[in-house]
Amino acid sequence: MDPTTALYVAQGIHGLSYGMVLFLVASGLTLIFGMMGILNIAHASFFMLGAYFCFQVISMTGNFWVSLLVAPIAAGFLGVLCERFLLRKVHAYGHVGELLLTVGVAMVILECVKIFWGTQSLPIIIPPVLQGLLKIGGLEYPIYRLFIIVLAVVILGIMALLLYKTRLGMIVRAAVSDADMVDALGINVPVVFMLVFGVGTWLAGVGGVAVAPILTVYPGLADQIGMDAFVVVVTAGFGSLKGAFLVSIIFGMLNAYGVQFVSQLAPVLMFSFMAIVLAFKPAGFFGEIES
């Protein structure tokens, strides 16, 4: 295998793994938005919390796998608390109030993180099993990136099964399209909302743990992924899971190959892509909600 192809493949793996992490975060965001109409500005903060909890658990137990299990659940639990005790109270004031509330939550989380863990970046070591390169057919793949892709695919597969094959998933999907109607049918919609919010923030937490060893853990983490995830949701169309998946992968690739070929303009590529899509379809690729 010549080095050029190897480079392309390596960048492809990078792009795919980044796209997958992006989708983990964006899927929670778009699910919460589609269902509750809340654009959770604090979503990326839960992603960051996932990474910080991962660091904390690893420094206490020394085990990456424990942190992969515990950290996202902790982030999701905080998400549930945030929904139950903050967002639900302002639901009556409309979406703008909820949006602004999440801004406040994002600020508070960021500052708390700085107070507890400081502002320097904290390294997390990739567990020995996942270190190194996997050689298949003359090509080398970094194992950890492959692990991220597999992890994301497994989680998303389970989520898809839950969403499309179970009764609970049916209720969630129904509530996405018409929450009032579902409420009228005697289903406790606030509890379903809380569940969805919890799962959404849990997904963000998983994303946070997954990238923690690659990017190291620092307070700017939320900004970095958060903005990309928002752009994914806007481009894909609010509330569309399919769209979010497609656009996440496209952005992952744009990012990876963009850095390769036009390193100066790589961050702008995504926004240009978004602007072009929105110029032709203001609601996004798969969006149906106009306002």
Next chain:
Amino acid sequence: MNRITKSVLWVVLLLILVFYPMLFGLYFTNIFVIFAIFALFAISFNMLLGYTGLLSFGHAMFFGTGGYATAIALERIEGLPLLPAVLIGLVAAIVLALILCPLLVRVSGVAFAMLTLAFGQLMHVLAMKLRWLTGGEDGVGGFPIPPFNIPGVVSIDMTDPIKFYYFAMAVLGISIWIVWFITKTPFGSVQVGIRDNAVRIDYLGFKVPQTKAIILIMSSGFAGIAGSIYALFQNLISADDAYHVGNSFAPIIMTVVGGVGSFFGPIIGSGILSIIDEMTSRYTERVDLVTGLILILMIMFAPGGLTSLFGVIREKWFGKKSDKTAMEGDS
């Protein structure tokens, strides 16, 4: 309140503004300039949120563009006078708004918020990457501040902070007055109509997207002026200062704390946040923690902001009906 007390109040306010530097000294004068800049910024933001019902999450892009345009113009063009430099900031912000208009006016609500957020972030990235123009992370700084010059009449050195204070007050005060004037015109009423019921305004024969576009352009222009004065005041504008998403959140928080939909709300909010900033930064570096908590508490317990809180208190304790004019605080 009758006409005489009203005019007396205005004179008192004017006198306070004129003698402020002598009364409080240089340190608080500089804080006051920053407060006034953000008051105009928040008011321009409230033209969108309070009066038209459009939540902009990227208002910093207009603020920053105004600041960068003024700074770069002063750096590159030799002998550029002061007022044209501010004008360049204003025009640059308007041009940016014109470019974004076709995309932005077609949406409203959360989609509008997201689009503005994304474009604001794009401007941040651009300011970081276009090093030859913007100086990257360092920003544009140390550019010459020209004197305020009316040929043959007067030339005032603007590097003196006290003199700059008067210049800034004049520009910001006039801008705020213009915004106030606009809200009282029929056009201002159409604005409020779009907020409350866009479909009905459409039926009445007004063109909603075009009106939104004009409002967006005006709002961005005033944000541009605020940014321009900010750049002149600091003699520095950098990407993190101007375009950072936190700078887009600042006018939002000020408006929410002060009162959405009330003209003087953002000014009050800006004042309160300046005071909080000043007080807390003496004890802790985590100013944003306090601001964030205040934002959460305000939305949960006083969603109408302080101005409506005043109205509620007045109604409760003094038995006065707080109607819309009372809430606007210009009674």
